[in-house]
Amino acid sequence: MELNKKAYDExxxxxxxxxxxxxxxLHAFITGGIICALGQASVMLMMNYFGMEKEEAQTWMLIELILASVLLTGFGIYPKIVKWGGAxxxxxxxxFANSVVAPAIEYKAEGHVFGIGCKIFTIAGPVILFGVLTSWIFGIILLIGKSLGIA
Incomplete structure (x- = not known):
């Protein structure tokens, strides 16, 4: 019995x-920093060269980052970035875009409905659910706080 435990521990x-x-x-800091720097560069480019207002440029930057993530996930590059850069x-x-697209790509062989349609929100679904639920709870707390004059 002791021999099996030692073998298992090894x-x-x-x-x-x-x-x-x-x-x-360090890898997470560098990776996140590069993503944020690319986003900021995109916003500045759109504001300075295309004459967009800040909010409009930020919206387009988010679309660009999501599209880049989806494409990089589809080509198998984003998982390598995640492996190196972690959080x-x-x-x-x-x-988040990667977490939505990855299951869809993985299950595409099962068809559009039962593969992609059913599996696309496997990871992202709980994030959306608990994000909305938490926002709702904090909204209620803020509403009660304001009505009591606390917040």
């Missing part, structure tokens, strides 16, 4: 990935 040690916290954080690639809106 097996677990072999297959458990070793993470370097410092380098993981730096998953946290921005590009990560």
């Amino acid at each position: 097996y677990v040690k072999q297959i458990t990935p070793v993470n370097e916290l410092g380098s993981d954080m 730096g690639a998953l946290v921005p809106i590009t990560g």
